[in-house]
Amino acid sequence: MAKIDYTQLAREIVAAVGGKENIISVGNCMTRLRFVLKDDSIPDKEKVASIKEVKGVMNQGGQYQVIIGTNVSDLIDYVKKEADLTDSKAADKDSYKVVKEGSLWNRFFKTIAGCIMPMIGPLVASGIIKGLLVILTTAGVLKTTDGTYILLYAAADAVMYFMPILVGFTCGKIFNCNPYVTAVIGGAFLYPNLLTAVSAKGGMTFLTLHVTSVSYANTFLPILLAAFFASKLEKLAKKIIPSVLQLIFVPTFVVIITVPVAWLVLGPVMNILSSLLSKAVMGIFGVSPLIGGIVIGACWQLVVLLGLHTAFIPILMNNLFSLGYDPVNAIMGLSVWAFAGVALGYALKNKDQEKKSMGLGNMVSALCGVTEPTIYSIALTNIRLFAAGMIGGGVAGGILGALGGKMYVYAGDGIFRIPAMINPKGIDISFYGFIICAVVAFAIAAVVSFIFTTNSKDEAEEIETTEKTNDKKETRQKIYAPVKGTAIPQDQIKDETFASGMLGKGVGIRPSESVVYAPFDGVISSVTETKHAVGMVSDQDVQLLIHIGIDTVKMNGEGFKVFVKDGQAVQKGDKLIEFDREKIKAANFDDIVVTLVINSDEYQKVECHNGACEENDVIMNVE
Structure with missing residues (x-):
């Protein structure tokens, strides 16, 4: 060779x-x-x-x-x-990977993940520092007015408070526009003088239009939408502005339009959505605490994530002041325990020590009431893990709603919310119910997260740049004969490349018929231009090469007819290729059908069977 x-x-x-x-x-x-x-x-x-x-x-x-x-x-x-x-x-x-495939919902979550991934380290650090500060203030070691506390809290909170700027930059990379421009747009959401003006009595106007007072700190959705709008605007600007002037005037054009549009449109839209959402949820809770508890427990972290939670705050505070308790905030607190469980399940399942450590650190942070590291560095990188948190929170929320759990004073989250569940008149069902439901939320989310977390570094929803060569997949896949004939040992194939096993383990089949069928359910990964070979990937990620003949590439497709195309899903028995055995022999080529598992090194064993074979005969077992 x-x-x-x-x-x-x-x-x-x-x-x-x-x-x-x-x-x-x-x-x-x-x-x-x-x-x-x-x-x-x-x-x-x-x-x-x-x-x-x-x-x-x-x-x-x-x-x-x-x-x-x-x-x-x-x-x-x-x-x-x-x-x-x-x-x-x-x-x-x-x-800064751009995910273009999949459903709109999956693309949305993957875009979010792409924005957040560069900030995972700082987010985890933020959660750890905040957790330590909560412990130190609760223990009386520090006061919130101490200079040490203020400085460390600023260090911890900066990544969250200035998230619009950081996300603006990464969005620019993802949407293929100037990231510094989108970072500037994010900065405009947080500009102190502007925030003071819009929140002052009477507010402010822009070209006679009222600017709605909204806090964009700790949010990412507004800047994500604004950056997407800016990317489209930048493309338009480059079409109409001469190239010699683009360096100066394209950013000017984008910023001068995007910032006002963002404030004038996003603010009112977010306020309306937040108000409608709060009314809908409180309406459901009023009709059925059980259903309301399920909805609130499942969806609260998503509501906060989207920045639509502000309309709930007056309702929650009013309940505490007027009734002396609040049933809704009690349920909201369970979502924190659920996402702590997500972090634990992620850590337990992962064999990667770095990811395991991150998961355990995020769990501790969440138990101290800080869920952002778990949400951004774990849950948003895999939509199923976010769903795990929603499931745990929903089940526990429904139980606490049915039990009539109440929160009696405003308190932090996680373990620091437990004292707030004590009735001033004496410990009752609210206290015991909350503890039980917190354990339920934590346990369910941990189990579901453990199930949904994958160790495979081949996971399509994760960006991987390396794989350990000693990792072996644990799976079982039967490979049926793709063509009727006689299977022979691989080392008898008259081609050194195939016979040596360099391309993977497999067999050669001396065909007695001229049709190749799919040997398992899967997807066509590639069809050669010369139609003599096809690649398949099974549902178990077994990658198979079916190569008709030796050196038949030189026939340039003559004598071959293909019935599938790249990316097509097929089922076992579907027709893949017809070939003319006589033409192959007339061209002095061997017509053997080489069938190889090209990723065989990723598995424990590839067991090959020789002898006469038909369509329903197993020729290989992959384990």
Whole structure:
């Protein structure tokens, strides 16, 4: 087998995916190069797949995957060099991945995750410092008026208070516009003189239009929407402003329009939504405390996350002052326990020590009443983990609502809310019920989070740049014969590349018929331009190469008819390819159908069966 020129191969692959200008980051797993591209519509799949050493192409979960084989680890450094990506650059740029696939809801959550990921470290640090300050003030070691407390609290709260600026910058990266401009727009949400003017008696106007008083500190949704609007405006500005003037006037055009629009439109919209939401929730709670408890317990963190919680505050405070208790705030506090459980489940399931430590730290922070690190660094990176928190909070909230739980004084969250549940007349069901429900919320969310957390570094919803070569997947997949004939041992295939096992373990099949069928349920990852080979990925992530003949690529598609296309979902038994055995033999090529598990090194065992086989016969077991 000829020695591979990795420099040339890297040059061809980088060029085929759109050049280094189109590459945000690149990493590798056992068999694939994994690109995060600025625009994944640029690469020509057929062109990429036609490169000599490329075995297939997949575009999945925002990653453009080029299947190379087990020698991909030898290639990755050449690709990074050709793409001008150092590890630090890749790690930095990888945070700004644009997710273009999936449902609108999933894209929304993944965009949020993309905005927040660069801030995970500071967010976790913020939670730890706030948690320590809560403990120290509760223990009487510090007072909130002490200079030490004020300075440390400023350090901890800065990442949350100035979130519109930080998110504005990352949004600029994600929406492919000037990140400094979107950061400036975020700063305008927090400008002190403006905040003073809009909150003063009588407020203020802009061109005779009233500007609504809204606090944008600790929010991300308004700046996300404003940055998206700014990105569209910037594209328009670049079309109408001459290139020689764009450096100065494009930012001017974007800022002078976006900031007023954001304040004039987003503020009123958020106030209206918040008011309607609070009325709807309180209405439900008034009719049925059980249903109201479920809704509040499940949705409260989402409401806060979206910045729609302000209309609830007057209601909660009014209940405390007029009634002497508040049933709603008691239930809201359970959501904090639920997200502490999410952090624990995440930590217990993860074998990655860094993620495990982060999860445990976030759990402690949440139990002290600070949930932001858990929400932003864990729950928003996987929508199912956010759902775990909602499930735990909803179940516990429904129980406490039915029990008639009440909060008697305003207090912090987490463990510091427990004393607020004590009735001044004596401990009653509110106290015991809250403790029971807090445990329920914590336990349910932890279990669901544990189930939904994945250790697979191949997870499509996560951005991964490395995989450990000694990780083995635990799964079971039966691979049925793709064609009727006789299966022979891999080492008897008359091609060194296939026979050596370099591309993965498998068998060769001497066909007695001329139709290739899907050997399992899955997705077509690639079809070669010359129609002689097809790549598949099973629902268990087993990657299969079905290659018809030896050197049949030279037939340029003659004698082959393909019935599927890239990305198509197929079921076992679906027709994939018809081939003309006589034409193959007439061209002096071997017509053997090579069937290989190209990511076999990721599994414990690939058991191959030889002998006569038909469509419903198992030829390989992957474990």
